[in-house]
Amino acid sequence: MVVPLMDLRNFETMVCKPQFALLVAVLCFTVSLFGQISTDETPYIEHEILVMLANDVQPDKVLTELAEDVDFQILSVPSPSTNIYLVHVDGSNWAEALGKFKSHRHVRAAQLNHLVSERETVPNDPNFGQQWHHVESGDHDIDSDLAWDVTTGGVAGNGARIVVAVLEGGGSNYSHTDLIDNHWTNPGEVPDNGIDDDNNGYVDDYNGWNVGGNNDNIAGGGHGTSVSGMIGATGNNGTGGAGVNWDVDIMQVDMAGGLSESNVIAAYEYPKTLRDQFNATGGAEGAFVVATNASWGIDQANPANYPTWCAYYDELGISGILNCGATANQAWNIDNVGDMPTGCSSDYMVSVTATNENDVRTFSGYGVESIDLGAPGEQVYLPSGSSNYGNTSGTSFASPCVAGAIALVYSVPCPDLAELAIANPQGAADLVLGYIYDGVDLVPNLLTEVATGGRLNVANSVNLAMAGCGPVDCSIESFTATAECVYDMGADTVLTIATLDASFSNFLCAADIVCYKDSAAEDWTCELTELLGEDLSNSSALTLAGLMPNTTYEVFFSLDTLVSDTIAFSTPDCSALVPGCTDPDALNYDESATLDNGGCEYPCTDVVLTITTDCWPEEVGWIIVSESGDELAGVAPETYETDEAEEVWEGCLVNGCHVLTITDEYGDGMFGSQWGSCDVDGDYVFTTAEGAVIVAMGDPDYGDGISHDFCLPFEPGCADSSACNFDNEATVNDGSCYFVGDACDDGNEQTILDEYSAECDCIGVTAVLGCTSEAACNFSPEVNVDDESCFFVGDACDDGDEDTVFDAYTSDCECAGVPAIEGCLDETACNFNAEANVDDASCFYVAQGAIAGAQTATDMTTETYSYNGNPEYTYDWAVTGGSIQGESSGVGLLSVDVMWSSTGNGLVTITETDTTGCSGDVSIEVDLLVNSIGELEMMGMALYPNPVQDVLILSTEDATLGLEWVELVDVRGQVVRAWPAVDVRINLDVQDLAAGFYTLRISLEGGMLATAPVVIQR
Template sequence: MKSLLMSLVLVCACASSFYSQKVNRWYQDGKVVFELSNQVKKYKCLNGIVDGKSMPFSNSAIYRYQITGVKALHQNIKDEKLSRTYQVEFNNIYEVESLIELIKQNIDVVYAEKKELHENFLTPNDTYFSNSFNNGQWGLFQIDAPQAWDISTGDANVVVAVTDNAIQINHPDLVNKLVPGRDVVDDDNDPSPCGGNDGFHGSHVSGIVGAESNNNLGVASIGYDVSIMPIKIGNCSTGALTGGYDGIIWATDNGADVINMSWGGGGVSTYGQNVCNYAWNNGSILVAAAGNNGTSQQFYPAAYNNVISVASTTSGDSKSSFSQYGTWIDVSCPGSSILSCNQTTGYQITQGTSMASPMVAGLVGLMVSYAQSASQQDIVSCLLSSCDNIDAANGNYVGQLGAGRVNAHQALLCLNAFTYSLDAGITQITSPFEQVCDSSVTPEFTLRNLGSQTLTSAVISYQYDNGATQTYNWSGSLTQGNTETITLPTQGLSAGAHTITISCSSPNASVDQNNQNDSQTSPFTIIVNGQQATIDVLTDCYGSEITWTLTPQGGTTVLAQGGPYQDVAGGQMNSSNVCLSAGCYVFTINDTYGDGMYGSQWNSCSVDGSYSISDANGNVVASTIAANANFGNQEINNFCIVSNLTYDIGVSQIISPEGPTCNPAVVGEIELFNYGSLAVSSVDITYDYGGAAQTTTYTNTIAPGTSALVSLPVANLTGGAATFNVTVSNPNGNVDQNQANDNMSSSIYVYDTYAALPFTEDFESNGFTNNEWYMTNPDNDITWEIATVVGTNPGNKAAKIDFFNYSAGGQRDGFQTPPLDLSAQTNVQMTFEHAFRRYNQQSRDSLAILVSTDCGDNFTYIGSYAEDGTGTFATAYTSTVEFV
């Protein structure tokens, strides 16, 4: 879902009022917004207005564009992006594109863009009051609200903010439900209607969210007992919605749990996305109307990331004729003929996605009330996964109405896991994990009371490597939501890979009502002769920009990682310890801003950062390379840990062969490293390609702590898959005292022919060997597999990556064709089908297409299909249910 400064659109199905816009329907005339780069100082401001001496425009530019002022939109907010966001106001409105280009060329900005305008689409139906199912509050029955109220009627301490044109705060069905609100346009505390802004829309929306229920008056609301925070975002003269993003920020800063946005437009901006990110990151759940144009066009803010987009449905669960649709929609909800409060003291029926959105927002408020220990993502996941399937009523919109029509009853049932009275859980195993430099471990874990009763006892069961179960009886006192770190008895273990599984049961000597969180497993490795290396990172003033990873040389497994750190004036030292066996490693440090840790170049910082890595003997084996730590976006530092053993020779890297090759005559090339304390002048090398082993002896001297490249004799292989295995032994004729680094393997695939066109694949062979596909799986985790699917022709097979069970980010698994003979071709086309569904709104998966003309040594980027958070890559609606 995307962003810009938006003109707001109240999304009811009605005629449009354009608020006298002259240049662009979706953007405000005479306003441009830009974010100032953090490489330059913020402008000097007085009450938010940029001082004349700091004005970033020349006199000629001021005259040409008739610039009347520049102001900081959020000068005092604690957000790096929003605190650097400025608004230019000018009268030569037809020169807006030229002004944006001028700003981009002459000011160091992150972006410059038009400011969005959101419109009111309201043309209400005649006033009508009825409490019947058919023409009154049918929507509440459709989503099973009465059954949900049997579980919970909400909590007045949970606040749903209504950002809208204005709200009639004296309406008899609203007056007792309101917490203090705000008029962000006129900067006062009165969100009531004024002038040409009658407040009908905001009052109607507020009633849907949380009208007082069970009071023998008017209407009931899905939120029932939740409170409403009224926020006026429309001006008094025309009702134009110019304060939408200011309203979101005010709501978040003043404790809103949920924010409803029954407005939007076709304009999009980085500013708008930044505001939505700020609200989500500070604990608010955002809900927005999808729009009333009846098309698949994305409306904003509904289509931004971190916003629940809501389409509208009828009493038969079909899409309302006016409602937007598309794979970017998250959920659907009744929005046709909805009865609620009007702007006076009465009630009225109207329709639109503006009515569907607050019903979802009120439901989310009810969910937060019921499960206050649940996270934002827990709430959103239950909302989506509990929806009713409405595909049967929407044959032309399958996959384009989100997860389905919301079901309030099922949504609350989904949250039962957060509402039990007796519920003890293991939230984290803090030790052992990763690498352990000892022959014994002392387990530590976190026990959490998720139930409403105070937890006073529990039985802890644990086992190593799925072996015999041991028990530990815990007693103490934990109130709901609190945790305690528990230490288990020390256990001796052999070298190598292990797992520990820890479970809890019998809370307060009773049955645990939720078994889903009772157990955790931690894999770890006991390293013989390992060393406790120390990684020290001294940040400059901007620690939040810094991250680092430690990987083995020639491998991708992350052994340790750190950052981002805090932003601290004067910098801050951050130390991490990691157990490393003798071997070579790669330390990669990243800076998101691109200035390394060269803090002293900025006026606001007087220090530069640095890093160093020390072995167990205190020897520095790696340190900052770039002067002043000015390494830009990234610095890579290779280093080796030397063993304390006398004889320790190892294979540190296979240089070739690895991966596909089009030459059957292969030459093995490896790197040897002397980790021991004595020079090695001879070492035996045994190698094979899946057949008979061969042996050779390397006889040059390798000094301690140094490496040598060794080329092996040519081997002639047949076509197909093979594995290159290499082992070293007998340094100087002695036993190698550390055999953990003596072996290494690489997977290769020999292509001895070229495939002719046309090249086709339907995967009906139920495998990848028929057409000699080659797969790369850098992290040795989940990768391509054959799956049974529907909708394909011919057959029902496809190649699939199981993203549902694969949580590692930043990985790219390759799926390569065999070499294709294109010598006689002048125009080659590739076609394929794909299916993809987002798990949640943060999904960022992509499919890239590359071509190689040198048998896979180098690839040229051709194009990609990427999920940018708006559902553009998706072929089905967002859902937490596994997808095939």
């Protein structure tokens, strides 16, 4: 079954896998899911997932499909306008449902329901000062006093009350003596009557909204009280201090029921709903919410794990709402560690850090990518309790400082900004945000810490808004007039009109007055453009009607003090035109007509479209469009209402070529049977009135839509004029066309390459087998069928002579070989035969043995090297980096002693010569290390033996400097042994360490460090 989702704010709805229709109980079961919780997830509510569905889908259908794989309950709908659902998933593997939700094609985002926490740093210096953030002697303030010279807040330039929403987990004491006058109440709601008086979806939301309680009971939290006071503690009333705004409406939204992510989204939904209502009614209803404040969040949260939450800020921005967020109260680089919500990349999340009265960020987060600006937030003097004030610190109070500044900018006496906020809410928000960012005071230490490089200066922002206020700087870039004759069907007469087009330097520019006259007349006719019912602007042309035919006119326009050039245009002789049907193909064509009256009638064909619905008829729509793009017929979605019913449309469509498009809003075509709650698929068929099928459904799963081209009248046949069998009467191809060169069958088994000729006859050619490759020795130009008999120069063959090898076709296409000569073919062998071409396995070699000996040695040491060669051969040794010991110098010996005398790369080579004089070399490379004794000798120390197996001895008896400690470091830089320097002879036990290269580090007095390489051998 499918549970209807009528108002999910008031119901806990169970969504289950659809089962048999006759069952009273619905069995939901857990399926095997996939997906895991990331290790960097911040705290969340177990078993709860936020799911954001795509726009323009039916939620009940998507949720039913999801229930095919996951058992869940819908707990709430935090944001109905953006299809965000909070669901509960049972079972120990509940978190694996995330993967199923994320992979669904109609799910925009899915995530855990994270916990958030308030941010407030307990002050440690309560007597620091009072409201320095407004005015401070070092000018580290926001210059509130200068901004107040222009505005103290309250209303926009069009008189609309400005609203800032404060979202708090514990509410705010709006009854505080310095806040009550600026408390927002809903003017469209009657309190406590149980009725949604303003139809905004919230019942009795008079004092704001409590998300957890679904009422307007706002708790009196102290945190929210100070936040509200920063935005708008009443000014100039002789009580307490002042907010950034003396006068502003503060909307309270209480996230009671826990600071979960779903509550956060539901809290934002309330001011968004009120602003959307304001926008839709031109300010008559709802609330002019320009900013929200979030003085809470999740430390070190990865924004990638919160796609729903972050995406919601873009939705708020579209509504015209800027959203301030307090970043972490820790000196973290948010670009690296993350934060929510201030790590979100949305342009409409304004991320704020805190500064003190010296313009220094001391305790709070930063990041040139994540954090936008700084604002006062350390030891700021704000309301507390019911009538008190006190000093407090935290980004919690820097963020509302910016939110208050946004509201103050909206209150500048600028009607243009106020009107733009209604006409283009997002555009106005972008404009104000630019004033905030462009107005900051650049602060040296913030240049590398926040995106703007500065701290809020509300006076600068207010002045920027005033500088950008009207009159708009307009210039006229072009002005043209075009006259024409049009037929007025209602009056059955020909009218003479002119269309005026103009372009301006600014999109806000538009003509106020248009003046025109007959060139021969003296008096001008001037009219206000608003009375003409059209704008003359970049986006709108203006029409002058009631003009005289065959007349020259002059016209100009003005806006404010700007006047356009006067231009002239001439009207055609419309009085001489005869209205009627001017299309020769029409049934009512009028040869005398010189102006088409739009009344042409054309031959048409009676057709029938029959649609059989599945279980979701409301999803289906269709449209028939002509070749020129005109809509001929159609039915919009949400029209059909009956399941499994035939919906029939009959009409007479004008003859010609058209397109029939069948659509489905959900995107699953008419494939109803894929759902457990539906037993049938839909269908459609488009026919002539006589029953000839023009179009029929193929696959019911046609997605969002499918289009079919067709032509009327419906005459099947070959309709392609380039085909051999073109039928001039056919209007639709039936697949019977064939063309010159198309393959065919002439019925003769002795012919090949049968195809249609220019006369449309099927003709083949006689088959001739042979070699068809021109490069082959046996190519024949008469052949047309290759029988794979080709052979080429160089191809292997057999010349029949057993005494030859490498038989191949020559350039004369003759098969010939070369005489066979046996011998050793390996150039490295002692008996290599350059004349041989057949290997007889007779090769023999010398220097095939190996040298044994140390491959790592220390200079000034002696190592023995031996070779496992034939004693009957002669040998000669050579050494690089050392010398051979003994009088023989290694001549004729299978073993030598080598004294190494250098460091770096050494080489031991033996030359072996057999009794035939064939010789070869064998070598071994040796890594030669610095002798520790020699390296440390200058410091009066000795290190031996090196290489070492068990115990390394460090002698410091004659050391010139005192030792502090000794340690051994491996090749990774890790200390693997450490010894105290307590004796002049230090035994360094290394017997349990792995063989390899190490470094001995010796700390000497005075901060000096001596090192020596150590080789451990096994």
